[in-house]
Amino acid sequence: MADYDYDLFVIGAGSGGVRAGRLAAQLGKRVGVAEQSMPGGTCVVRGCVPKKFMVYGADYGAAIKHAEGYGWKADNVRFEWPVLRDAIQNEVNRLSGIYSTILEKNGAVLHRERATLVDAHTVKLQDSGKTFTAETILIAVGGSPWSPDLPGVEHTVVSDDLFHLETLPKRMLIIGGGYIACEFAGVFAGLGSQVIQAYRGGRLLNGFDAEVRDAVGDVQRNNGIELRFNTSPTRVSKTDGGLITTFDDGTKIGADMVLMATGRRPMTDSLGLENAGVTVEENGAIKVDEYSRTTQSNIFAVGDVTNRVNLTPVAIREAVAMIETVYKDNPTAYDHDDIASAVFTRPAVGVCGLSEGEARRRYGDDLTVYTTGFRPMKNILADDPQRCFMKVITKGEEETVIGVHLVGDESGEMIQMIGIAIKAKLTKADFDRTCAVHPTIAEEIVTLKPREINKTTIVT
């Protein structure tokens, strides 16, 4: 057997890479990890974590306003962006430090530079020029923001940039209708910017349940965000008065900052994949089988670089499954069905299972749909117009719950619990047997009545 420098070499110290590296090291494997940026990856450094802090920051502003309805007088309130920005960065630095410590404490060697593949068993570090051989290689390099190639796109920013802004924009234009566009529109509107969100489609959050998409439109409008639909930018020009974005319908929008939230792409460019026999799909994602094995049998890939379900907890589960497969003689394919997730609009969206459109495509009319919409109790005294929307979709006579869709306060928290019920294939009768917790928002989920109008035309 060849004598390798490492048993496992991991490229990318994000959520997936760090988990795999740590677990392998704990099993006594010799592990090397390369990271070109800060350990922690997108989630910790420029994604979920700093974004959620910004959501909390925006929510505090709203809470101060809403508290008036509860008798609190808060005079001379002002927001200081540098305080929030720097506090977030400090926490990000602390967490990133924990990620490197976790690796090193367990005996993995962290190389803080970019690595590329020389062949199926060799990696090269870019700065030092060192090469290492490894029996197994894991590629967990994630993705990065992608912007369309418009004239003037260099004047725009992407989500990575938002955590380091000198000042908050007074007028912000956000291009896109997906997760990142919707979340940051809510954040910046909450922090005091005038926000316009422009999307090329007719409803935000493509791929979500149609009624959720409509409810999210209402959420955004209630937060003071102006929505423009069915419009795509064609150019961005820099003028003395700010940035002017021209759209394909001839409209122009002026702003101090333009955020391109037009998707993310796997970071597979110049990784040397071709040297190692690793095949990529047309969109740049590494092709893997259900065990996260690439087209080269000793090379695995997990997380956003494989463009399966691009969420941190999924990357972690894929990494754990890879360790089971490679080192524990327990081939494990992570099950990507029924993954609960949240979009942190304000309030949030929580989703698990199938949309009504998808459920109808799969099961036709063998469904029962339950919905409700209401203004949560807290918002009444607060004079807050935001509402809650809930939808439960069941299949067959036994009424197995196959989809739950929530929009409203605490949806991100609720959907985690609902995810357990869906994974366990519980039925509507199981939900209904569960006594309500009163008074809560969540109690509505165990008392839902079938939707009166059968909206069979809803397809998304």
Ligand code: NDP
């Ligand atoms: P999304 O795919 O969610 O959204 C991209 C948006 O850009 C879509 O509205 C898309 O339109 C639009 N778009 C794409 N190309 C163009 C173009 N050429 N011109 C105009 N608009 C365009 O990507 P995000 O970057 O928002 O998020 C990436 C992924 O990261 C998500 O899918 C999710 O998996 C993950 N994520 C998860 C979060 C969470 O869990 N809370 C938070 C943030 C990200 P169309 O819909 O018509 O294609």
